[in-house]
Amino acid sequence: MLQLSVIIPTFNRREMLFRCLDHLEKQTMPRDTYEILVIDDHSPDDTPQKMAERVQALGGDLLRFFRQEKNGGPSAARNRGIREARGEWLLFLDDDILVAPNTLELHLNAHREQPGENVAVLGITRVAPGTPITPLMRYMLESGKSPLIDSSRIQDPNNVPFGFFQTNTSVARNFLLAHGFFDEELRFAYGEDTELAYRLQKHGLRIVFRKNIVVDHYGILSYHYARRRAHIAGKVAVLTHRKHPEWLDIGFLNYGAKSRLAIQGKRFLAEQVLDPLLLTADARQWDLPVLGRACGFCLSMHQLSSMLDTAKAEHLLA
Numbered sequence: 315m316l317q318l319s320v321i322i323p324t325f326n327r328r329e330m331l332f333r334c335l336d337h338l339e340k341q342t343m344p345r346d347t348y349e350i351l352v353i354d355d356h357s358p359d360d361t362p363q364k365m366a367e368r369v370q371a372l373g374g375d376l377l378r379f380f381r382q383e384k385n386g387g388p389s390a391a392r393n394r395g396i397r398e399a400r401g402e403w404l405l406f407l408d409d410d411i412l413v414a415p416n417t418l419e420l421h422l423n424a425h426r427e428q429p430g431e432n433v434a435v436l437g438i439t440r441v442a443p444g445t446p447i448t449p450l451m452r453y454m455l456e457s458g459k460s461p462l463i464d465s466s467r468i469q470d471p472n473n474v475p476f477g478f479f480q481t482n483t484s485v486a487r488n489f490l491l492a493h494g495f496f497d498e499e500l501r502f503a504y505g506e507d508t509e510l511a512y513r514l515q516k517h518g519l520r521i522v523f524r525k526n527i528v529v530d531h532y533g534i535l536s537y538h539y540a541r542r543r544a545h546i547a548g549k550v551a552v553l554t555h556r557k558h559p560e561w562l563d564i565g566f567l568n569y570g571a572k573s574r575l576a577i578q579g580k581r582f583l584a585e586q587v588l589d590p591l592l593l594t595a596d597a598r599q600w601d602l603p604v605l606g607r608a609c610g611f612c613l614s615m616h617q618l619s620s621m622l623d624t625a626k627a628e629h630l631l632a
Contacts, residue, residue, distance in 0.1 A: 318348040318418055319401030319487070323391030324409040325355040328364055330532065331409040335368070335377070338407075342416045345376050351398055353391040354381045387501030396490055405484040406507070412442065412530045420527045421484040428472070431486035432518040434511075436474060437527025438465050439482045441535070450596045451535040453606035462531060465523065474521035479511030482529050483521075493517040497557070504543065505550035512561060537596040537609065541589070544613045548620025552628060567625050568632045577618070584615040 320338060324331045331352065338350050354361050365379045380394055388408075396404060405421055407413070417437070424435040439462050441447070441455065463478055494513050500506040511519060533539075555562045569577065588608050595605050625631050 316347060316349055316401040317422055318343070318403045318405060318484070319395070319399035320348065320350045320405045320407055320418070321353070321392055321395030321399065322351065322407050322409055323353050323355055323388040323395070324357065324361065325385070325388075325391075326357040326359050326361070327409050328357070328359055328361040331361065332364070332368070333532075334407070334409050334411055334413075337412045337414075338418075339372070339376065340415055341413075341418045343419050343422070345374070348418055349375060349399070349401060350377045351395045352377070352379050353394045353398075354379070355387065355391045356382045356385040386498060387506075388503050389496035389500055389506045390498045393495045393498065396487065396495060399487055402487060403484050404487050404490065406481060407529070408481050408503075408531075410531060410533045411439070411481060412532065414528065417527060417529060420524065424522065424524045424527070425484065428520075428522050430520070431489040432520055434479065434483055434485040434514075434519060434521045435527070436478060436480075436521050436523045437482040437529060438525055439463070439480065439529050439531050442530035442532045445532065445535070447535060448596050448599045449601035450537055450592065450599075450605060450609055451540075453609055454535065454540055457606070457610060465525065468523050471523040471525070472520075474523045476511035476515045476519070476521065477508055478523070479521060480507050481531075482527065483507070485519075489514070489517075489519075493519075500550060500553060502546045502550060504546045505554060509554055509557070512558065537592050540609075540613055541616055544616035545620040548617040548622075549624045551617075552621055552624040552630065556628060556630065564621065564625060564630065567622055567630075577622070580611075580615055581619050584612040584619075588612050 322334065352365060362381050369377050369379050380398060382391060382394065392406060403425060421435050425433065441462065463480055468474055468478060494510060496506050496510050500509060551562060552564060555564045589612060592605065592609055592612060
């Protein structure tokens with residue numbers, strides 16, 4: 315049996331994907347002990363054609379490619395990878411991640427040190443060195459609003475809360491087959507891994523953190539991206555509440571008339587006044603502390619507005 319299967323969902327980012335694969339194909343582990351599964355989420359670009367050429371050029375079973383019949387989001391793509399994988403352990407990565415030559419070996423070593431199918435190994439995903447960071451995005455990183463989890467908040471590396479479960483995590487395939495897959499209704503690249511970990515912990519999932527397993531994230535950090543992510547976070551929060559009300563309570567959204575009016579005013583300020591300013595500030599790299607505070611206010615308002623809109627559409631408000 316293969317020791318490790320790396321599962322990578324991708325959509326319309328072939329150049330970025332190939333850079334990821336360049337690093338994965340040069341690991342310290344023997345090539346016959348791991349495999350790389352790329353699941354294309356029905357990309358409209360030339361990913362299928364170029365991947366077919368790459369698979370043929372490599373030969374053997376190192377790289378395997380699957381294409382979804384329709385776009386279903388990263389959860390559906392990862393579930394396809396889980397079903398197709400042949401390795402004992404599964405490592406979940408994204409197509410904008412670059413790994414070190416020993417990343418896979420370090421994951422396996424951690425599993426040997428902490429045996430058990432219920433054990434997941436979490437590494438660090440950091441902003442790639444040399445990534446251009448505007449002053450506004452520096453504020454995001456410093457205030458904890460980055461899309462990457464702050465590992466400095468982990469108190470016990472051998473008993474990590476489920477909320478830290480994300481990219482650069484490995485887990486036993488048999489454990490997932492027995493206890494749960496990603497929820498395909500959560501179509502966004504946000505919150506789907508945390509929701510899975512919440513369910514798996516009920517079956518004994520234990521997450522261990524190893525700070526020596528470091529991968530680099532090359533995603534774009536911008537206010538436009540952060541704003542979109544805030545909207546997604548609000549929507550996912552409400553969908554998660556519908557599935558797990560005992561975990562995530564949204565009762566606070568039942569504001570009174572006076573509070574609703576105040577929220578509408580703040581929403582107008584964020585969307586119509588501050589957003590254009592912040593988009594310009596980010597593009598021109600203005601470095602003013604007041605803009606950092608405005609960024610935090612707007613992102614919070616966008617998430618709250620998204621929660622309210624989604625809860626109303628889902629008929630979850632009184």
